[in-house]
Amino acid sequence: MYTRFVRTTDSAGSTTSPGRAAWHPFMTVVRTGVAALRSRDPLLRNGHLLAISSLINAGLGSLFWVFATHWYDEDVVGLSYSALSVTLLLASIGQLNLNDFLIRFVPSAGRRTRKMVLTCYLVSASFSTLVALGFLALVPKLSPGLDFLLTPVTGACFVAATAGYAIFVMQDGALTAVRRPGWVIGENVIFACVKILLLAMGAALTLFSGILLSWAGALVVSLVVANIYLLRRAVPHHEKAAPEKAEPPPKMVGYAATDYFGSLFRMAAYTLVPLLVLNNLGAEQSAYFSLAWIVGYVLYLVARNMGSSLVVEAVTCPERLVEHGLRVLRHSAVLLGAAIVVIVAAAPQILSFFGAEYAEEGSTLLRLLALSALPNILVSLAIDVSRARRRLRLAVGLQIAMCVLVLGLTKALLPVLGINGAGVAWLVTQCLLALPLLIWRSRWLTPVPVRSS
Secondary structure: OOOOOOOOOOOOOOOOOOOHHHHHHHHHHHHHHHHHHHOOOHHHHHHHHHHHHHHHHHHHHHHHHHHHHHHOOHHHHHHHHHHHHHHHHHHHHHOOOHHHHHHHHHHHOHHHHHHHHHHHHHHHHHHHHHHHHHHHHHHHHHOHHHHHHHOHHHHHHHHHHHHHHHHHHHHHHHHHHOOOHHHHHHHHHHHHHHHHHHHHHHHHOOOOOHHHHHHHHHHHHHHHHHHHHHHHHHHHHHHHHOOOOOOOOOOHHHHHHHHHHHHHHHHHHHHHHHHHHHHHHOHHHHHHHHHHHHHHHHHHHHHHHHHHHHHHHHHHOHHHHHHHHHHHHHHHHHHHHHHHHHHHHHHHHHHHOOOHHHHHHHHHHHHHHHHHHHHHHHHHHHHHHHHHHOOOHHHHHHHHHHHHHHHHHHHHHHHHHOOHHHHHHHHHHHHHHHHHHHHOHHHOOOOOOOOOO
16 A cells, blocks of 8 residues: 555644745746736747746646655655656657757748658657667666566556657647747646646555556647647648748758757756665655755756747847847846745745655755756856857757766765755756856857858
């Protein structure tokens, strides 16, 4: 029996809520967001819609994990989150970073948009399936703690979820590229709500794999709904509105290959840390790490979303890339700066929703991860500017350095600092990368001729 129920309280036993210290920064976030959404500027409006999508997804995702931590014990939560982290990593490998490819090239694809989207879907789903099957074959050697994935039903769902999540990520990119960020919000709401419903069914049936099965089922529903809209309405409208274009630039494949190579390192940094925690500290500590990471990673997603909007607008107006980049930098700093203050002030209260033990074990880690998101704004912007200009040397170098530093420092610090070592690793890494970017910003954030799309 894996179902359990606990009351959400703080360490003193009373129901908690964020402190008053977090209220004013929270209102700053709200006012800044409302002003951007009311603006007619597509750069900030679309960026904020994408950020709202991430926040809603994180909020509902956190609710999912609240239920998961109340209905399943810590070992099951830790193992399931580690398995899902592997799914995200394998999907990122299998989707070949075609999400960013679509964001960069769909705005100028014209009448070739549908063909481009469907081709990317087919390639990524096929490769993701092969990657997932290869991982299952190596589970006994790579991660023996995940051997429960080797049962037929769970293994099939794992493979399907990996391929489905690759398409799920790409449909976000396609919707962003055709300027339909509102539907990114819609698909994430559908995914989260169905996921929670299926989680409840799995808990009622006391299924060990209920968390994983709920993800797989929710992906199917979200993919069907979102792609009906994308392919029947959004893409035809985009193709109709676009003038006839010449053949796409011949170096798109080279761009995709280089960008994919760099993105593997960035995603490895995001998804391999939970496995390091699991292998070094065990499933229970992995659960505490995972829930803090879910909350802290939202701040990284906000910066990434603003960058996606920047790339889309840069395709249309390449001469304004530096202007737009500086606006994104200032706006993201205000927005995330206020959000970081909220999280640092209210970390125990936020994590207490998952249970008192999560607040006790994960508050310091969450604060470190939140602080690391501030220098990440500059790192993320530099990567997106490089992508918009189709000059990827800087983007690849930053992502390789991020991966090496985060994984190396995490491995070294986990035995000394426990799960807080991973937070220190992220904070130190982002500061080390952001400092030279700030000092030598004139070398990468200056007006230069940009190649046509």
